[in-house]
Amino acid sequence: MPQTPPASTPAFSRARFKRDVLLCAIINTLVGTFFALQGSPIVRAMVTTHTIGFTVLAVTLTAMWLIKPSQNREIYVYFGAVVAGTMLGLGINFSMRFTREELEWALEEPRHLFRILGLFMVVAGMITIFLYSRIRAARLEAAFHAEQSLAAAQARQLAEAQLKMLQAQIEPHFLFNTLANVQSLIDIAPAEAKRMLMYFNDYLRASLARSRDEHGTLKQECDLLRAYLSILQIRMADRLRFRIDCPAELQDIEFAPMLLQPLVENAICHGLEPKLDGGEIKITARREAGLLKLSVRDNGLGLGKSQGGSGLGLANVQERLTAIYGPAGQLALYENQPVGVIAEITLPCTNPPP
Template sequence: MTIIQTLKYTLRTFLVLKKERVDPWWARLLVGSVLGLSVAMALMGLSVFLMGSDAQGWMASSLRTNLLLGLCAACTMMFMLRGFELLLPGAKLDALSARPDWRAAAVVSVLLIAGMAVGVRLGYVLLGYPYSLNLWNKLSGVPLVQLKFLIFALFIVAANWIWWLLRAKENALAQQAAESQLRMLQAQIEPHFLFNTLANVQSLIAIDAPRAQLMLESFTDYLRASLGQMRASDSTLDVELETAHNYLQLMQIRMGDRLRFSIDVSEQARKAVLPPLLLQPLVENAVHHGLEPKLEGGTVRLFADVKDGQLNIRIDDDGLGLHHSRRPARLGSGVALANIRARLHTRYGAQASLELAALEEGTRSSLTLPYSGSQAFKQDSAETAVKAGYGQALIGKSR
């Protein structure tokens, strides 16, 4: 990055709590110093307004004093923030920074006010040291000094709060863009899946009417669940699993004995609230890229549990594997995975991840994100459908 880009990035992330920082120390020092001096000059202007006709002489005599106090306050505030970042464990720091509520802003405000108080006192010590004077004791009780300190503190809180609101709005817009991209991707994929399924139903009507009826019922359940998720801003793992179950049952009718699946998910994990349509693309990848091109087919296994406040989801298949020569490289392959990663980063930051790993036979997709349960989340009318069938291969029912 150029110097200008570096300074812009530092200014944009100045109040974001991070364990590892990519911006250099000199950029943070420069940005912090400019902000501190700007506040000091603003407070001097306020003092001029309050003092009236006596302000001109005071302005000239106290300029260096106020600039020194501003620099000291800026430096100690930066040290306070960085010390907090280094002392707090990385996982807790990331969790605090990623919270969508006011808590991160409140913590930063407290740190900034504490740093300002230490910095102003340090500035008075430095000013009085050459003259062996304790300026803090002499001036801290002056009403004008107290007023300036209070205004400085209120300014910090207001500026930090406004900055946090702008950042929250920016994150919300980024999340909406990622959601829109996913919906557009889903809209491009759905017609192909729709036409292929209807063609299968049509071909089965003449030779196996009961199986065609089961396939059409499964397809209806799948569409009802997936279309509802496309319109929602949040979902639960239980709803995501139902969509995956309907899809796998539908594909099982098409592939017959070549596809088997199981779902093993704890009750606590089922209540997890998460963005919609995170699970479905991974299940589709397991079937289309791993099992469908494999002559003998295979098994998809879904696992999910909650551990140490994290929701862990794993999708295993014993298909062709990540780098098999017969694995299809369809146009647009990988877009869904990149989209999921972008949505996770926008919503959870470094707390969430999506990893793909090669197994001895097949592929593993692992999703990790912060657990947030909701007893009050309302599911659609498909809530109770086929829960008893979770974890069972439905080959017998598909015929």
């Protein structure tokens, strides 16, 4: 079972780094503008705020990347990095623009030092809040994507489990019944027994190919159904007729296994077999408004008139459609006119590979 990875400091992202630098520059400019409006020379204010701001940004990002603290210790690493960045930025700022005379003047007027220190702390505090909120937002985003990946993996596991359950429901009794029919036909109708074995071989070959191919095609599904219905046609004789209409341009479309066969099985078991004179099954595929629509039509007993419930695997088919295709995968049942049932699958139309 996939596990959700623990939350940690997000990995380096070039796009996020560019956004951080840009927003840091904007904040530095706004703070520098504020102090310029209070009477400080604009060039000096901008140099100061940008020096301190970018130094704190660099030191904080470097500390988080090197230390990789846990969430409980993260705030302390931020605080230490901001203090270190502020002191380093202070030294760089003084070395760039303070002459000896200016330093002596500043020492004689302590209020200027407090003003500079206050300026630095305001910039550093804004950068700290900004960085910490960015990291938390990135972590929440990473956790959200991890949960989505986990949910997708669980949905795939559920779909695979449902597929195995459907195969376990359909295949054993079908295989045993077919072998029993072949055995009974060998003595009385050897030609029919030979023909049934031929279709049975086609069915096993198509079924094996579908089970091994993770991304099967609609053509493979139709080949499987053609062999399946051919076997049933021999068993039911003239009580079963079928047609499969799948245009050539749709045959290479990717199609998940065991979506149509349960519908055909349901039509046989609950629509045609209980009917004295049997009937016909028609399977059609068409593309409509970017969607693939597949229908299984029968002229059997109809909805609510058959025995044995709502049919084999219909709920599982809908669940698998939702798991594989999301809300776009739908199964609907309609009354066929004048008699019978239409089971229609709608799903996104995946273009055939080049």
